[in-house]
Structures are given as structure tokens and as C-alpha cells.
Amino acid sequence: MIRNTTRNQKLGWVLFIAYLALLVYFMFFAESLGRNxxxxxxxxxxxxxxxxxxxxxxxxxLGMEAFLLNIVGNVVGFMPCGFFLPIISRRSKKFYNTFLFSFCLSLCIEITQLVFRVGSFDVDDLFLNTLGGMLGFFTHRVVQKVRIRRRKRK
Structure with missing residues (x-):
């Protein structure tokens, strides 16, 4: 598996794992977010x-900070997931695979919050997180198209 990966895929894996570590920290351990x-x-x-x-x-x-933290934070928090998946996995270059993975990762987080009573289980978070994953996926697509156009110009 590791022999067949490109340099960008290896870097993508490192960044994706770092992202997952930060995600776990913010979802379960960040006291500033009420995870006491x-x-x-x-x-x-x-x-x-x-x-x-x-x-x-x-x-x-409630204040704009609470609004942004809950609504925008859930979307932006999952954008790296949708962005890195097509880089590290050929299967995730398809929309539905990235959609499914983003949804399943969000569901796992929400169920873990439910079981361990950390944060709160919220069906809206499933929607917002999956939306963030899809926005990350489309951002990746746009970046790829720009990269291809630049290569063709040279």
C-alpha cells in the first residue's frame, strides 16, 4: 500500500491524521467548548x-460567537475531511463515497458523545458536518481544476 502512494498522498495522510487528532481534541477534550x-x-x-x-x-x-461556533463551526470543522479524502483515497474521488464517509465519521462522533455524555448528540450536527465534508470535497475539485489549467498553460 505505501509503495503505491504518491508524495502528495503521503503528505495528505499526515495532514488528515493531524486533522483527526485535532477534531477528537475539540469534540471531546476542549474545556473551552464545554467539554468538562x-x-x-x-x-x-x-x-x-x-x-x-x-x-x-x-x-x-445568544451572541454572534455562539451562532458562529455552532453553525459555522460544524460546517468548517468538517471541510478538511472532505478536502483530504480525495487526496488520500482514490475511492473518495467519487462524490458519494466522500459523502458517506463524512456522514459516518460525524455519526461516530455523535454516538460517542451520546455514550460518553460529552458534548451533546444533535441530529443537526450530522447535517452540518456532512455539509462541511461536501464543501471540502467541492473545494478540492475546484483546486484540482485550477492546478490542471495552470499546468496546461505552461
């Missing part, structure tokens, strides 16, 4: 778009 093990109060949301609507509706009273 002493606080066992736990909540979950199974109603689609409930928290998205709530954060949007009360964005002025």
Missing part, C-alpha cells in the same frame, strides 16, 4: 433543524 468531565448534564436533539432554527432565531441574544 465534571459537568454531567447532558442533552440531545433528535428533531431535524431544531437547533439550527434556535441558534438563528436567537442569534442576537
Amino acid at each position: 468531565p465534571d459537568l454531567r448534564e447532558y442533552s440531545y436533539n433528535l428533531e431535524p433543524f431544531k437547533e439550527i432554527r434556535r441558534f438563528y432565531k436567537y442569534r442576537k441574544s
